Amino acid sequence: MVLSAIISAFSDEYKKSPVRVKVLDAFLIYALATAGVQFAYMMLVGTFPFNAFLAGFLSCVGFFALTVCLRMQVDPANKDFTGISPERAFADYCLANLVLHLVVWNYMG
């Protein structure tokens, strides 16, 4: 009973959040799901080749972390980042993602 009340209150409040935040949240869930699939595969068949597993898993985790940072900086409700414009945050996000994915592709082998 209380749980459904919590869920409905949360979803009502969540609908009020800006569009950007909702899009980024979708990407966060996507990163988590992909990481989960890779982890389940690793649990099933073992860690060989370990570098490939780490490359894939950590690419999801790194992407998740960077998207969380972008969400924090872009969310207007977050007062800690008023000095950084959303465009600047997005530029940082793009650069960090490019570097992350280059390293991931290199490590995957």
Next chain:
Amino acid sequence: MANFLLAVLALLVQVAFSLASTQDATGLFSELVLSNVKVVLKATDGSAITTLIAAYPKPVLANPEIPAGASLDVSTAITKGGEVFKPQQVKLMLKSKSLGLAAYAIGKFKSGSYALSINAAAVEKQIGKLPGEYEVTLLIGDPSAKGIDYVLGTVELRFSAASTALEPAAVVRTAFFQPINNVKPEIHHIFRAPEKRPPAVVSYVFAGLAFLPLIAVLLYVPTIAGVNFKGLTAAPLYSLLFHGGLCSMLLLYVVFWLRLNLAQTLPLAGIWGLFVAGSGYLLLSSLSKQRLKKDQ
């Protein structure tokens, strides 16, 4: 004219060299000549029991018996190209017919000829007490000439009953006898067993599962209320350049994974990254200008 003379001169020099080299070749590997080969069977007191004159390459010994204290003496003169020659190796080899073990006697050079002497005691010292038939060979070797291997025949060697030497063990090593029954077993290299891999179907299924979230996101995001592509039309040229640049950057990564190595990719990524950064800066600054104008 000068060229012609030079050519003739070169030709003469070549002919001279070839003549010199052929002469050198014949002198390089000459023949040794044995002369006055004498085989003497000497008794204990030094008197000759049998004297045989040998001529290379015919054998002369027809298995005479050498009694316990007697010795086999061989003397020969060695010449090369008509002159007395001292080869590096002059040996008399007695090879046992039963076991294949061999004993050797070194030749001593005295007044123009070599003298070699071997008896039962010397054989006993080298290989142990082994009475029986022995093959006698005169070995002469030198790096400057073809070696001589002169089989003189066979002798029957008798050892004194008083000798306390041991019989040669079956695995005695001499220069001649290399037994093969104590060779260690061959070690075969054991290659690392390959890791266990799952069946391909499992891997493909999970690869498909890994793509499902991406498809889900691409289908879901446009359905969020308020999602639009107005940003693209706000600064069309810059956005085209920036997004095109980003896509080509990702394409570069794919090519890197398929073909290139990091040393080739990093410079390309750096240079293209500058272009992407520049176009991105232009796009984002125009977008932010529009946003600030709207907020005002």
